[in-house]
Amino acid sequence: MTDPTHIRNFSIIAHIDHGKSTLADRLIQVTGGLTDREMKEQVLDNMELERERGITIKAQTVRLDYKAADGESYQLNLIDTPGHVDFAYEVNRSLAAVEGSLLVVDASQGVEAQTLANVYQAIGNDHEIVPVINKIDLPAAEPDRIRTQIEDVIGLDASDALEISAKTGIGIHDVLEAIVTRLPSPKGELEAPLKAMLVDSWYDAYLGVVVLVRIIDGQLRKGQRIKLMSTDANYLVDRVGIFRPKQEMLDKLDPGEIGFFTAAIKQVADTRVGDTVTDEKKPCSQALPGFQPAQPVVFAGFFPLDNAEFEDLREAMAKLRLNDASFVYEMETSAALGFGFRCGFLGLLHLEIIRERIEREFNVELITTAPSVIYHIYMNDGSTIELHNPVDMPDIVKIDHMDEPWITATILVPDDYLGAVLKLCEDRRGRQKELTYAGTRAMLVYELPLNEVVFDFYDRLKSVSRGYASFDYQMLGYEQGDLVKMQILVNAEPVDALSVIVHRGRSEQRGRVMCEKLKDLIPRHLFKIPVQAAIGGKIIARETISALRKDVTAKCYGGDITRKRKLLDKQKEGKRKMRQFGKVDIPQDAFIAALKMEEN
Amino acid sequence: MEKKAELDTPRVGFGLYVHWPFCLAKCPYCDFNSHVRHGGIDSGAFGQALVRELKQFAQRTKGRTVTSVFFGGGTPSLMPPDTVGDVLDAAADYWGIASNAEVTLEANPTSAEASHFRGYRIAGVNRVSVGVQALNEADLKMLGRQHSVAEALKAFRAAVQTFPQTSFDLIYARPHQSLAAWRAELQQALSEQQGHMSLYQLTIEPGTPFAGLHARGKLILPDDDAAADLYNVTQELTVAAGVPAYEVSNHAWPGRQSRHNMLYWRYGEYAGIGPGAHSRLIDVTGQRVGVSTLRDPQDWQSQVVAVGHGICEEVAISATDAARERLLMGLRLVEGIELADLEFGAGTSIDTDKLDHLIDHGLVVAPAPGRVAATPAGRMVLDAVIDVLAV
Numbered sequence: 001m002t003d004p005t006h007i008r009n010f011s012i013i014a015h016i017d018h019g020k021s022t023l024a025d026r027l028i029q030v031t032g033g034l035t036d037r038e039m040k041e042q043v044l045d046n047m048e049l050e051r052e053r054g055i056t057i058k059a060q061t062v063r064l065d066y067k068a069a070d071g072e073s074y075q076l077n078l079i080d081t082p083g084h085v086d087f088a089y090e091v092n093r094s095l096a097a098v099e100g101s102l103l104v105v106d107a108s109q110g111v112e113a114q115t116l117a118n119v120y121q122a123i124g125n126d127h128e129i130v131p132v133i134n135k136i137d138l139p140a141a142e143p144d145r146i147r148t149q150i151e152d153v154i155g156l157d158a159s160d161a162l163e164i165s166a167k168t169g170i171g172i173h174d175v176l177e178a179i180v181t182r183l184p185s186p187k188g189e190l191e192a193p194l195k196a197m198l199v200d201s202w203y204d205a206y207l208g209v210v211v212l213v214r215i216i217d218g219q220l221r222k223g224q225r226i227k228l229m230s231t232d233a234n235y236l237v238d239r240v241g242i243f244r245p246k247q248e249m250l251d252k253l254d255p256g257e258i259g260f261f262t263a264a265i266k267q268v269a270d271t272r273v274g275d276t277v278t279d280e281k282k283p284c285s286q287a288l289p290g291f292q293p294a295q296p297v298v299f300a301g302f303f304p305l306d307n308a309e310f311e312d313l314r315e316a317m318a319k320l321r322l323n324d325a326s327f328v329y330e331m332e333t334s335a336a337l338g339f340g341f342r343c344g345f346l347g348l349l350h351l352e353i354i355r356e357r358i359e360r361e362f363n364v365e366l367i368t369t370a371p372s373v374i375y376h377i378y379m380n381d382g383s384t385i386e387l388h389n390p391v392d393m394p395d396i397v398k399i400d401h402m403d404e405p406w407i408t409a410t411i412l413v414p415d416d417y418l419g420a421v422l423k424l425c426e427d428r429r430g431r432q433k434e435l436t437y438a439g440t441r442a443m444l445v446y447e448l449p450l451n452e453v454v455f456d457f458y459d460r461l462k463s464v465s466r467g468y469a470s471f472d473y474q475m476l477g478y479e480q481g482d483l484v485k486m487q488i489l490v491n492a493e494p495v496d497a498l499s500v501i502v503h504r505g506r507s508e509q510r511g512r513v514m515c516e517k518l519k520d521l522i523p524r525h526l527f528k529i530p531v532q533a534a535i536g537g538k539i540i541a542r543e544t545i546s547a548l549r550k551d552v553t554a555k556c557y558g559g560d561i562t563r564k565r566k567l568l569d570k571q572k573e574g575k576r577k578m579r580q581f582g583k584v585d586i587p588q589d590a591f592i593a594a595l596k597m598e599e600n
Numbered sequence: 601m602e603k604k605a606e607l608d609t610p611r612v613g614f615g616l617y618v619h620w621p622f623c624l625a626k627c628p629y630c631d632f633n634s635h636v637r638h639g640g641i642d643s644g645a646f647g648q649a650l651v652r653e654l655k656q657f658a659q660r661t662k663g664r665t666v667t668s669v670f671f672g673g674g675t676p677s678l679m680p681p682d683t684v685g686d687v688l689d690a691a692a693d694y695w696g697i698a699s700n701a702e703v704t705l706e707a708n709p710t711s712a713e714a715s716h717f718r719g720y721r722i723a724g725v726n727r728v729s730v731g732v733q734a735l736n737e738a739d740l741k742m743l744g745r746q747h748s749v750a751e752a753l754k755a756f757r758a759a760v761q762t763f764p765q766t767s768f769d770l771i772y773a774r775p776h777q778s779l780a781a782w783r784a785e786l787q788q789a790l791s792e793q794q795g796h797m798s799l800y801q802l803t804i805e806p807g808t809p810f811a812g813l814h815a816r817g818k819l820i821l822p823d824d825d826a827a828a829d830l831y832n833v834t835q836e837l838t839v840a841a842g843v844p845a846y847e848v849s850n851h852a853w854p855g856r857q858s859r860h861n862m863l864y865w866r867y868g869e870y871a872g873i874g875p876g877a878h879s880r881l882i883d884v885t886g887q888r889v890g891v892s893t894l895r896d897p898q899d900w901q902s903q904v905v906a907v908g909h910g911i912c913e914e915v916a917i918s919a920t921d922a923a924r925e926r927l928l929m930g931l932r933l934v935e936g937i938e939l940a941d942l943e944f945g946a947g948t949s950i951d952t953d954k955l956d957h958l959i960d961h962g963l964v965v966a967p968a969p970g971r972v973a974a975t976p977a978g979r980m981v982l983d984a985v986i987d988v989l990a991v
Contacts, residue, residue: 548984549981550981551981553983555803557864558617558879559617559876559877559878561878561928564928565928
C-alpha cells in the first residue's frame with residue numbers, strides 16, 4: 001500500500017473559463033498520465049455538451065504519479081468537481097473527499113461569485129488552499145491586482161500565490177511541488193472497518209454503474225461484500241480500479257486513496273452522492289456526516305412536439321435517468337399538449353442540459369412548459385399540498401395560504417453595472433442583505449424568491465451587466481407569499497402550458513409582458529386573435545394579434561402548379577413545429593420564450 | 601376511366617403552351633426560364649424542334665381539339681412570325697384547332713417587336729398580352745424594361761388595331777409606390793385597356809437580382825398592410841371601370857377572360873412544348889400525368905433532335921395531389937370550385953369545420969350548393985386560406 005504520507009488529494013476551484021480543465025490536462029500531461037498523442041483538449045470534460053458549455057457535470061478523478069524535488073514519489077489524486085450552482089451539493093461532497101484545493105483565478109478577470117461560493121465550501125471542509133493565478137502570459141494579466149483581490153474578497157493570504165500559465169506550461173512544476181509541500185496528507189486507519197465516501201457515480205456501457213469513492217478507513221477489495229449505508233443495499237464488488245485518466249484495474253484501494261468500483265449495481269439512482277460505503281459484515285459504526293438525498297427544486301413539463309414521439313421520449317428519459325439520479329420525472333397529461341412528463345431538476349442549468357440532450361442525442365423535439373418551483377399550499381381543512389405544476393393548483397377558496405421557496409444569492413458585479421443589478425434584484429422582489437466593495441467591484445447579497453429566479457434571472461443578470469456579473473445561490477427556506485395562478489388565454493381558450501404561479505404584485509406586469517411576447521411569437525392568422533392574461537375570471541392584460549392582411553401568390557399559371565403544391569407541403573411541414581390550440585397554431589419555442597421578461 | 605378525359609376536354613378545353621426562352625435582356629424581377637441572346641439564334645431550327653416535340657405530344661393526346669394556344673417566354677415577340685405560323689400549322693395538322701380558339705402571344709412593347717404584329721396576326725395570333733408593366737419612366741428603368749412609356753403605349757395601341765383581343769399588363773406594389781400614384785397610373789391604364797388586364801403585385805423571386813437587393817435591404821417593397829391597400833384600390837377602380845377581377849391578378853370585361861389561362865385555373869388538360877415547359881396530360885386510363893422538359897435551350901434542342909422530344913420528367917399525379925392542385929388553382933378564380941371535384945383520395949375531403957370557419961370570417965363563400973369561392977377579402981390572403989383547406 002501507498003503510505004498515506006505520500007498521498008495528496010486535491011481539487012481545483014475555478015470559475016468557468018479561468019482554466020481549470022486546461023490546468024488539469026497539463027498536470028496529467030506533465031506527470032505522464034497520457035502521451036501527447038493521447039492528449040485531447042480538456043480530457044476530463046468528456047461529454048459533448050460539457051465541452052461545449054465549458055462545464056463539468058459529473059465529478060471525475062485522475063491519479064498522478066509524481067516524483068517530487070525531495071526525491072520521493074507521491075500519489076496525487078485530483079477530483080474534478082462539477083462546476084455550476086445547480087450542483088452545489090455534489091461540489092460540496094467532492095470537496096469533502098479531498099484535503100486541499102488549488103484556487104485558480106484568471107490573471108485579468110479576477111475572482112467571480114461562483115469561485116467565491118466554492119472557496120467557502122472548501123474552507124468549510126477544512127481545506128488547505130493554494131491560490132494559483134493563471135493566464136499570466138496574457139497581455140491583460142495583472143497578477144498583483146488579482147493577488148490583492150484574493151486577499152480582499154476571499155480573505156486568503158495570497159502572498160505566495162503561484163503565477164502560472166496552464167496553456168503554455170509556465171509554473172506547472174511549481175504547482176506540483178506546492179501540492180506536495182503545502183497540502184496535507186490524508187489520515188486513515190488501515191485496520192478499521194471499511195468507510196468510504198461515495199463521491200459520484202455514472203453509467204458506463206461496458207462496466208455498468210461505476211462508483212467513484214474516497215477511502216477514509218479500511219480497504220475496499222475486489223470480491224468484498226459491501227453495503228451502502230443510506231439504503232442498506234448490499235453488493236459484491238466485482239472490479240476495483242483507478243483512472244490515470246485511462247482505467248487501470250487494481251485489487252484494492254487503501255485509506256486515503258481515490259478510485260472506483262463496480263458491483264453489478266443496476267442503476268445510478270441506487271447510488272447516492274455523499275453516501276457511506278462500508279463492509280457488509282463488518283460495518284463501520286457511524287456513517288459520514290453531510291449526506292443529503294438529491295432534491296429537485298425546479299420543475300417543468302416536457303412534451304414531444306410530435307405526439308407520435310411520446311414513446312421515444314419515454315425511452316430517452318429512462319436512459320438519461322440511468323446516469324443522473326437527480327433528475328426525476330413522472331407522466332403528465334395536458335389538455336393542450338397531450339402526453340408528456342413532469343420533470344424535476346436541481347436547477348435551471350440542469351433542466352437546460354437534460355432538454356438539450358433529449359433533443360440532440362435522442363432526436364425528440366420538445367415543448368417545454370414554464371419552469372416552476374415547489375410551493376407549499378396550506379388548505380383550509382388543515383392539509384398541505386406540495387405544488388409544482390400550476391395546472392394542479394386547487395380552488396383558491398379552499399386555500400388558507402401559500403409558501404414559496406427563497407434563496408440567498410451572492411452577486412459580484414463591477415461598479416458600473418451595480419445600479420442595473422440592484423434594479424433587477426428589486427424588480428424581482430429581492431431583499432438586500434449586504435452590499436460591500438472589493439476594489440471596483442461590489443459584492444451583493446440578496447434574498448430572492450426562487451420563482452423570480454427560475455425563468456430568466458440568470459440571462460437578465462448577464463445582459464444588464466454585459467456578462468460581468470457572477471452569481472451563486474443557496475436555498476434559504478420557505479416563506480408565505482401572496483401568490484396567484486395566472487392563466488393565459490389565446491383566442492379565449494386557456495392554454496394550460498402557459499399558466500404560471502406569480503406574486504400578485506408582479507402579476508400585472510408579468511401578464512402584460514407575456515401577452516406582448518405572445519403577440520410577437522404567434523404568427524398572424526386569418527382572423528384576429530385576442531391574447532389575454534387572467535387571474536381567476538379577471539382579465540389583467542390583453543393584446544390582439546391582428547389578422548393576416550395579405551398573403552397571396554401574384555402569378556400562378558400552368559408551369560407553377562408543381563412548385564406551388566410542393567410549397568404547400570413545406571408549409572404543412574412548418575406547421576408541424578406548431579401546436580394547435582383550437583384554431584390557433586402556437587410555435588413550439590413560444591412556450592419558453594413567452595416567459596422571458598426583458599423588463600427594460 | 602377514358603370517359604373522364606373526354607368529359608374534361610369539352611368542358612374546359614385543351615390547351616397548347618409554347619415556350620420561347622430567349623430575351624434581349626433579363627428583367628431583374630423575372631425568374632422564368634429565360635436566356636439572354638443577342639442574335640445567333642437559328643430560329644428556323646428552333647421552330648422545327650418545337651414542331652417535332654409538338655408532334656410527339658399530339659401522338660399521346662389523340663382526339664383532342666386545341667381550344668387555346670399561348671406563346672410565352674422568354675420573349676415570344678422576338679419569334680419570327682413564320683416560326684409562329686409553323687407551330688400553329690403543325691397544331692392544326694396534328695390535333696386540329698377549334699374555329700373559335702384563342703391564340704395569345706406575350707409581347708414586349710418595343711417598337712421593334714411591334715413591327716412583328718401584322719405578321720403574327722397573319723400567322724393566326726388573335727390576342728396579345730402586352731407587358732407595359734409601368735406608366736412612369738423611373739419605374740420602367742427600375743424594372744429593367746427596354747422601352748419608354750410612350751413607346752409602350754404606342755405599341756399597345758398598335759396591338760389594339762391589329763388583334764381582336766389584347767391584355768394590358770402592369771406590375772404594381774413597386775418600391776416607394778404610393779396609393780395615390782398607383783390610383784393615377786391605374787386610371788390611365790383603365791382608359792387604355794380594351795377588355796383585359798393583368799395586374800401583378802411585384803414579387804421577389806429567389807435567385808433573381810431583385811432577391812439579392814431585397815436581402816441586402818436595397819430594395820424595399822410595400823409591407824403587407826400597404827400591399828393590401830394597393831390591392832383594395834385595384835379592386836375598387838377596376839370594378840368601377842367595368843373590368844372586375846376574375847382571378848387574383850386578372851381582370852376582364854365579361855366574356856373576355858383569357859381562355860388559355862382559365863384552363864390552368866380550372867385544372868384542365870394542356871401540353872407544354874419548348875424548354876422548361878410543363879404539361880398536365882390525362883392518359884388513356886384517366887390518370888393525370890405531369891410532364892416537364894429540359895430547361896436549358898441547347899440541351900432541350902439537342903434531345904429533340906435526337907429522340908423527338910425534350911421531356912426530362914414524367915410524374916403520375918396522385919389523387920390527393922391532383923385535388924390539392926385543383927384547389928390551389930381553382931380558388932384563385934372568382935367563380936371558385938366544385939367541392940365534388942376535390943377528391944383527395946382515400947375518402948378524405950375538405951374539412952367542413954374549417955370551411956365553415958372560413959365562411960364565418962368572410963373569407964370564403966358558397967355561391968351555389970356544392971361550390972366554394974374565395975371572397976375579395978379571402979383572395980387577398982388566399983395562400984393562407986388554401987393552406988387551411990388543403991388536406
